[in-house]
Amino acid sequence: DAGVIQSPRHEVxxxxxxxxxxxKPISGHNSLFWYRQTMMRGxxxxxxxxxxxxxxxxxxxxxxxxxxxxxxxxxTLKIQPSEPRDSAVYFCxxxxxxxxxxxxxxxxxxxxx
Amino acid sequence: LAKTTQPISMDSxxxxxxxxxxxxxxIATNDYITWYQQFPSxxxxxxxxxxxxxxxxxxxxxxxxxxxxxxxxxxxxxSLSDTAVYYCLVGEGSSNTGKLxxxxxxxxxxxx
Numbered sequence: 001d002a003g004v005i006q007s008p009r010h011e012v013x014x015x016x017x018x019x020x021x022x023x024k025p026i027s028g029h030n031s032l033f034w035y036r037q038t039m040m041r042g043x044x045x046x047x048x049x050x051x052x053x054x055x056x057x058x059x060x061x062x063x064x065x066x067x068x069x070x071x072x073x074x075x076t077l078k079i080q081p082s083e084p085r086d087s088a089v090y091f092c093x094x095x096x097x098x099x100x101x102x103x104x105x106x107x108x109x110x111x112x113x
Numbered sequence: 114l115a116k117t118t119q120p121i122s123m124d125s126x127x128x129x130x131x132x133x134x135x136x137x138x139x140i141a142t143n144d145y146i147t148w149y150q151q152f153p154s155x156x157x158x159x160x161x162x163x164x165x166x167x168x169x170x171x172x173x174x175x176x177x178x179x180x181x182x183x184x185x186x187x188x189x190x191x192s193l194s195d196t197a198v199y200y201c202l203v204g205e206g207s208s209n210t211g212k213l214x215x216x217x218x219x220x221x222x223x224x225x
Contacts, residue, residue: 033213043157043200043215091156102213104156
């Protein structure tokens with residue numbers, strides 16, 4: 001298995017632009033998680049899905065952030081409009097069931113100028 | 114979710130055994146203890162998980178005393194490639210149910 005796949009690996013954009021991050025979980029996994037990591041705040045859970053349904057989005061910083069999971073093999077995290085403080089590494093992770101070991105992707109390094 | 118406290122950083126030398134202790138005074142009855150490892154520019158990776166006493170796998174051992182208010186991750190004979198950040202997490206169920214709360218972690222630096 002290729003593991004969790006994220007794209008793009010790096011994204012540089014200007015303030016105000018829309019950013020879309022993509023994730024393909026491990027096949028057969030039923031839970032998907034989005035995290036954000038910065039030096040100041042560490043690794044934070046933004047939202048997670050179970051069987052394509054959002055379960056907990058309490059970590060989503062504000063309305064500029066949205067996440068979707070239209071099917072079991074694809075999820076997006078969108079930021080619109082983006083701001084410099086959104087600069088971070090965004091990780092996607094998946095697990096077989098919600099309570100199981102999570103497998104993380106390589107991350108997307110986002111820079112908002 | 115119980116809060117965890119662990120040292121910010123540790124240094125070691127190749128071939129030594131490294132023990133990283135985590136405090137979780139408010140651990141609940143249903144909580145399990147899980148450790149993740151993160152290398153630079155990579156996502157965290159599961160190392161080991163336990164509920165009580167001792168758990169051992171091919172990578173590490175996890176020691177949990179009877180009161181479960183702390184735990185110790187033991188890495189035998191570390192190498193330079195074990196330099197990473199190690200996170201201790203506590204949560205409900207057979208694993209940290211969905212919501213993983215990562216603290217600052219312990220940055221382990223292994224020197225030659």
